[in-house]
Amino acid sequence: MTMLEVRDLHANVQGREILKGLSLTVNPGEVHAIMGPNGSGKSTLAHVLAGRPGYEVTKGEVLYQGKDLLGLAPEQRAREGVFLAFQYPIEVPGVSNVYFLKAAANAIRKHRGLPELDAMDFLALCKEKAALVELPEELTRRAVNEGFSGGEKKRNEIFQMAVLDPALAILDETDSGLDIDALRIVAEGVNKLRTPQRAIILVTHYQRLLDYIVPDFVHVLADGRIATSGGKELAQELEAKGYAWLEKEPAPAGTR
Amino acid sequence: MSTDQLQELAAREYQAGFVTDIDSETVPPGLSEDVIRLISAKKGEPEWMLEWRLSAYRHWLQMKEPTWPNVHYPKIDYQAISYYAAPKSTKEGPKSLDEVDPKLLETYEKLGIPLREREKLAGIAVDAVFDSVSVATTFKGKLKEVGVIFCSFSEAVKEHPDLVRKYLGTVVPTSDNFFAALNSAVFTDGSFCYVPKGVRCPMELSTYFRINAANTGQFERTLIIAEEGAYVSYLEGCTAPMRDENQLHAAVVELVALDDAQIKYSTVQNWYPGDKDGKGGIYNFVTKRGKCFARAKISWTQVETGSAITWKYPSCILQGDDSVGEFYSVALTANHQQADTGTKMIHVGKNTKSTIVSKGISAGHGQNTYRGLVRIGKGASGARNYSQCDSLLLGDKCGAHTFPYIDVQNSTARMEHEASTSKIGEDQIFYFQQRGISAEEAVNMIVNGFCKEVFKELPMEFAVEAQKLLGVSLEGSVG
Numbered sequence: 164m165t166m167l168e169v170r171d172l173h174a175n176v177q178g179r180e181i182l183k184g185l186s187l188t189v190n191p192g193e194v195h196a197i198m199g200p201n202g203s204g205k206s207t208l209a210h211v212l213a214g215r216p217g218y219e220v221t222k223g224e225v226l227y228q229g230k231d232l233l234g235l236a237p238e239q240r241a242r243e244g245v246f247l248a249f250q251y252p253i254e255v256p257g258v259s260n261v262y263f264l265k266a267a268a269n270a271i272r273k274h275r276g277l278p279e280l281d282a283m284d285f286l287a288l289c290k291e292k293a294a295l296v297e298l299p300e301e302l303t304r305r306a307v308n309e310g311f312s313g314g315e316k317k318r319n320e321i322f323q324m325a326v327l328d329p330a331l332a333i334l335d336e337t338d339s340g341l342d343i344d345a346l347r348i349v350a351e352g353v354n355k356l357r358t359p360q361r362a363i364i365l366v367t368h369y370q371r372l373l374d375y376i377v378p379d380f381v382h383v384l385a386d387g388r389i390a391t392s393g394g395k396e397l398a399q400e401l402e403a404k405g406y407a408w409l410e411k412e413p414a415p416a417g418t419r
Numbered sequence: 420m421s422t423d424q425l426q427e428l429a430a431r432e433y434q435a436g437f438v439t440d441i442d443s444e445t446v447p448p449g450l451s452e453d454v455i456r457l458i459s460a461k462k463g464e465p466e467w468m469l470e471w472r473l474s475a476y477r478h479w480l481q482m483k484e485p486t487w488p489n490v491h492y493p494k495i496d497y498q499a500i501s502y503y504a505a506p507k508s509t510k511e512g513p514k515s516l517d518e519v520d521p522k523l524l525e526t527y528e529k530l531g532i533p534l535r536e537r538e539k540l541a542g543i544a545v546d547a548v549f550d551s552v553s554v555a556t557t558f559k560g561k562l563k564e565v566g567v568i569f570c571s572f573s574e575a576v577k578e579h580p581d582l583v584r585k586y587l588g589t590v591v592p593t594s595d596n597f598f599a600a601l602n603s604a605v606f607t608d609g610s611f612c613y614v615p616k617g618v619r620c621p622m623e624l625s626t627y628f629r630i631n632a633a634n635t636g637q638f639e640r641t642l643i644i645a646e647e648g649a650y651v652s653y654l655e656g657c658t659a660p661m662r663d664e665n666q667l668h669a670a671v672v673e674l675v676a677l678d679d680a681q682i683k684y685s686t687v688q689n690w691y692p693g694d695k696d697g698k699g700g701i702y703n704f705v706t707k708r709g710k711c712f713a714r715a716k717i718s719w720t721q722v723e724t725g726s727a728i729t730w731k732y733p734s735c736i737l738q739g740d741d742s743v744g745e746f747y748s749v750a751l752t753a754n755h756q757q758a759d760t761g762t763k764m765i766h767v768g769k770n771t772k773s774t775i776v777s778k779g780i781s782a783g784h785g786q787n788t789y790r791g792l793v794r795i796g797k798g799a800s801g802a803r804n805y806s807q808c809d810s811l812l813l814g815d816k817c818g819a820h821t822f823p824y825i826d827v828q829n830s831t832a833r834m835e836h837e838a839s840t841s842k843i844g845e846d847q848i849f850y851f852q853q854r855g856i857s858a859e860e861a862v863n864m865i866v867n868g869f870c871k872e873v874f875k876e877l878p879m880e881f882a883v884e885a886q887k888l889l890g891v892s893l894e895g896s897v898g
Binding site for chain 2: 214215216236237238240241242246247249252253255257258259262264266267268270274306323327
């Protein structure tokens with residue numbers, strides 16, 4: 164079954180139309196990179212898919228595993244297996260990372276009809292997954308993202324992804340603000356989470372992330388719709404030519 | 420989730436709002452020397468007690484209701500309140516639980532406070548105060564073996580008059596403030612506890628206050644005395660039925676910790692807060708104060724979720740050298756609730772130490788004020804204070820206010836003050852939701868995280884109750 168089918172999606176943010184007829188098909192096991200200049204709608208797409216309040220869909224539809232995604236509350240989408248790695252992960256003072264994640268994991272497990280994990284099993288799982296992104300165990304016990312460095316926050320997002328085991332992961336500019344070593348660690352973590360069942364959408368401004376996480380498809384967003392699509396070579400072409408040429412050519416309405 | 424939905428935080432359900440249908444004896448509304456004589460006579464009090472009340476009443480007549488608190492309410496007509504209500508059948512005072520009206524026992528069962536000793540597995544001795552009268556005190560026998568006296572205040576006046584006379588009003592004098600004076604004049608019952616020298620009270624003591632009758636005020640008086648080296652942990656819980664009119668509750672609590680003694684006093688206050696439009700609810704005007712002698716320690720922990728208006732400042736007079744005062748507070752105001760609460764730490768002795776941790780949560784149209792005084796007297800060399808006042812806001816129609824007063828007269832004192840205000844943001848809630856956690860659970864987790872430092876000071880059973888209570892109080896807060 165198709166993982167994600169976005170059809171002619173239009174969306175407003177604060178009354179302004181940002182997405183203007185975006186279509187995209189993603190299958191299990193695929194990694195899609197969404198690139199494009201600032202303001203082209205990359206992050207808006209990520210937020211609309213996750214159901215963030217304030218993002219109003221005016222037209223079009225989104226099917227996730229054959230079901231209408233847009234009719235679901237944000238937490239329902241998460242429980243169905245949609246994960247968003249935030250560009251700016253949120254700090255939650257007073258709530259420990261492990262406690263937060265255990266509540267999340269058990270909400271998802273409950274939704275799937277699985278028994279809740281007890282504390283011991285959960286801690287063992289955390290330990291295993293923290294190692295995957297080289298997240299110091301001490302950070303798992305600290306309050307969610309509080310006082311974390313930029314790199315630690317991004318690693319924490321991928322750590323959460325590893326624990327929550329989503330079917331569709333959307334990584335919103337996970338590379339932004341990372342130095343080269345941190346980028347490598349995060350990218351390796353994501354690569355370890357590539358499976359034939361899981362689909363990943365990488366939203367990124369820069370090509371360098373794609374040196375580490377090699378995508379199956381690259382889409383270039385311009386003015387709220389996909390301007391062009393291709394294989395991993397397209398990213399290299401963009402790196403060489405920049406985004407400016409997109410605005411000169413009329414945008415084809417292709418999906419990929 | 421939008422700000423509007425956050426605002427719905429208001430729609431909270433009050434689960435203790437039922438009325439018990441029981442015959443009660445109520446004196447007609449109004450306050451005069453005659454009414455005080457009547458109350459005193461009904462209770463069969465000795466002459467000195469009556470005189471004490473009358474002198475308080477005369478003070479009260481000269482006093483004005485305070486207007487400095489950051490709360491607003493219509494003028495109270497003190498002549499429209501009935502100052503005495505008691506369940507009829509217990510007029511003579513029950514000799515044992517078997518004589519207590521089954522309806523009363525049922526009421527406490529409903530509230531989750533079984534008074535039957537055999538059901539008390541937790542090992543907490545309970546004094547239940549229904550309207551103004553103590554209806555049952557459990558575990559008396561067991562406490563007596565170690566010399567601990569735990570009984571209703573009325574009983575203490577009769578059975579232990581010397582102790583009552585020696586300590587009553589020594590911490591909160593009758594002329595202390597308007598509400599304390601009123602209480603001193605008309606108080607009807609309350610709890611009395613005495614722990615003799617060197618005794619560690621073998622169980623938690625607890626008083627459960629319940630207002631039932633309509634149009635009455637509740638004025639109870641609690642006096643706890645811990646002699647040299649004694650230790651006692653005391654819990655207090657309160658609920659009231661849902662009524663449209665406001666009811667006045669003006670209590671006084673006095674703690675005396677003699678040399679090396681320790682008193683831990685915990686409150687979970689859940690008086691009826693009024694409905695979501697601000698109609699009804701309890702006016703909670705309470706004076707709580709403790710006096711610490713040398714090396715003694717008094718620790719106040721309060722979780723305030725109820726009442727339409729809360730006005731209370733559990734305080735410590737650190738009289739003796741090396742004494743310690745602590746105040747840990749969580750105050751929640753939702754809907755149209757108003758709270759002006761905090762503490763006073765009065766450092767008199769040398770090397771005295773105090774800690775203040777206050778957590779205010781405001782939601783709906785709630786207004787939450789922290790008001791605290793730390794006074795370091797001239798002789799309090801080496802005194803230390805640490806204060807931390809944190810406010811958490813939910814939505815954008817509520818308010819948080821902080822008034823820390825500091826008065827230092829000794830240059831060797833060390834003071835630390837930290838304060839923060841934060842808001843549960845839509846971003847935070849969305850982050851939880853994106854991980855599969857509902858908005859309501861998200862608010863609960865954030866609020867509990869915020870209150871953690873205070874909850875850990877509560878005895879275990881109370882900590883669980885407090886967490887649940889906050890959850891219930893914030894129910895319907897998010898859409």
